Amino acid sequence: MQDFDKVFFKLAFNNKIPSKQHLKNLILQSSDFFTFLDFKRPSDYMTNQDFLKGYLIYFVPVSLAKIYSIMKEFFWHSSMFHKKHLKIIDIGCGPSPSVVSFFKLWQNRIIFSDNIQYIGVELEEKAIELGEKIIQALKPQDLSIEYRFLKTDASDLKTYIKLKELNPDIMIFSNSIGEILDNKGITDEDFINFINYFSFNNEKFTLVLIEPGTKKSASRLQMLRDKLIKELDFYSYSPCLNNLPCPALQAKNWCYEERKWSAPSYLSFLGAKGLQVNYLKFSYIILTKDGINIKDTFEADEIVIKNTSHLLNEKGKSKLWGCWDGRLVHIERLKRDYVEHDPWLKIKKGTYFSIDRLETLSNNKIRIPPDAKIKILYSPHEDI
Numbered sequence: 001m002q003d004f005d006k007v008f009f010k011l012a013f014n015n016k017i018p019s020k021q022h023l024k025n026l027i028l029q030s031s032d033f034f035t036f037l038d039f040k041r042p043s044d045y046m047t048n049q050d051f052l053k054g055y056l057i058y059f060v061p062v063s064l065a066k067i068y069s070i071m072k073e074f075f076w077h078s079s080m081f082h083k084k085h086l087k088i089i090d091i092g093c094g095p096s097p098s099v100v101s102f103f104k105l106w107q108n109r110i111i112f113s114d115n116i117q118y119i120g121v122e123l124e125e126k127a128i129e130l131g132e133k134i135i136q137a138l139k140p141q142d143l144s145i146e147y148r149f150l151k152t153d154a155s156d157l158k159t160y161i162k163l164k165e166l167n168p169d170i171m172i173f174s175n176s177i178g179e180i181l182d183n184k185g186i187t188d189e190d191f192i193n194f195i196n197y198f199s200f201n202n203e204k205f206t207l208v209l210i211e212p213g214t215k216k217s218a219s220r221l222q223m224l225r226d227k228l229i230k231e232l233d234f235y236s237y238s239p240c241l242n243n244l245p246c247p248a249l250q251a252k253n254w255c256y257e258e259r260k261w262s263a264p265s266y267l268s269f270l271g272a273k274g275l276q277v278n279y280l281k282f283s284y285i286i287l288t289k290d291g292i293n294i295k296d297t298f299e300a301d302e303i304v305i306k307n308t309s310h311l312l313n314e315k316g317k318s319k320l321w322g323c324w325d326g327r328l329v330h331i332e333r334l335k336r337d338y339v340e341h342d343p344w345l346k347i348k349k350g351t352y353f354s355i356d357r358l359e360t361l362s363n364n365k366i367r368i369p370p371d372a373k374i375k376i377l378y379s380p381h382e383d384i
Contacts, residue, residue: 005061007137009266047126058267068101070284084112090174092179093176098172212282218283225240225246260278303358304377309349316334319333331365
């Protein structure tokens with residue numbers, strides 16, 4: 001998203017150049033605000049000028065980069081790749097309209113849509129005003145865009161009834177689940193009823209849920225995933241490889257992504273300040289009605305595993321935790337079995353990989369034997 005960054009910076013500061021310390025303070029405020037302060041957000045937080053500046057220079061590019069990364073892997077599927085018309089509803093969009101990520105997908109020839117219809121649902125007037133400015137500044141000249149914002153409450157059932165007739169292809173909740181469920185008194189069952197308005201008899205409907213990579217947010221998202229699959233007959237596209245109950249929940253653990261990205265140049269100094277700016281940390285799920293899965297995009301017929309951890313070094317071996325066959329399994333490889341340019345050592349958090357042979361040590365522990373073939377199928381750790 002590098003070429004978009006100057007738009008966000010100009011909206012925040014016009015032509016003034018703030019000090020690095022001022023930038024850091026603004027960024028920390030907005031980051032903490034949306035990651036940890038679920039129950040403390042005042043209803044008028046968008047009127048706080050300092051918060052808005054931090055939001056525009058940090059949270060907007062971060063949020064759009066997450067959506068870009070997630071939708072990039074979704075549109076690799078052959079059933080989506082050549083979709084000519086897209087209808088998108090973005091719930092609780094704030095001043096980060098997700099359609100901007102689709103502009104980037106289109107420019108990079110990841111999608112080939114002729115026309116995009118977009119509705120951003122947002123209650124705060126200031127957020128809508130900024131969202132409109134961002135779309136106007138960044139929309140590609142040669143792409144047909146129809147967009148509007150609906151100023152309404154995302155926790156009100158009437159909102160979803162109004163939007164039902166659009167029959168959307170994609171509905172996105174990016175960092176809005178927490179606000180809807182925590183602050184508004186909406187239950188999981190209420191939320192499922194909202195979604196049912198769009199998924200019922202719409203076999204091409206896709207639901208995208210993105211939340212912070214904290215234990216609380218990720219665990220809630222995984223619980224919601226299981227309920228949506230069970231009650232509304234959704235299928236998991238990614239990050240899950242199947243529709244079985246989330247094994248991370250059963251293990252009292254949580255699953256989150258940590259993806260490399262190219263941060264805006266004005267954030268580069270934060271690394272020296274002890275802040276991580278090279279990776280996006282978040283949790284997400286993509287659910288569809290037509291049964292497609294990211295595994296469909298792989299050529300391999302071997303065992304396919306999603307790595308959910310970093311590669312951990314121990315004496316004489318290294319290990320990771322992988323999601324496989326509805327289980328969270330401990331996978332290890334002995335260092336004496338390493339080979340030159342061993343793909344095992346290139347497996348990062350979030351990587352999908354295959355192995356053609358394995359040795360079972362226990363119900364949730366396996367070892368990769370010396371002569372096993374390891375193949376990396378997809379790694380999201382490409383610069384965004």
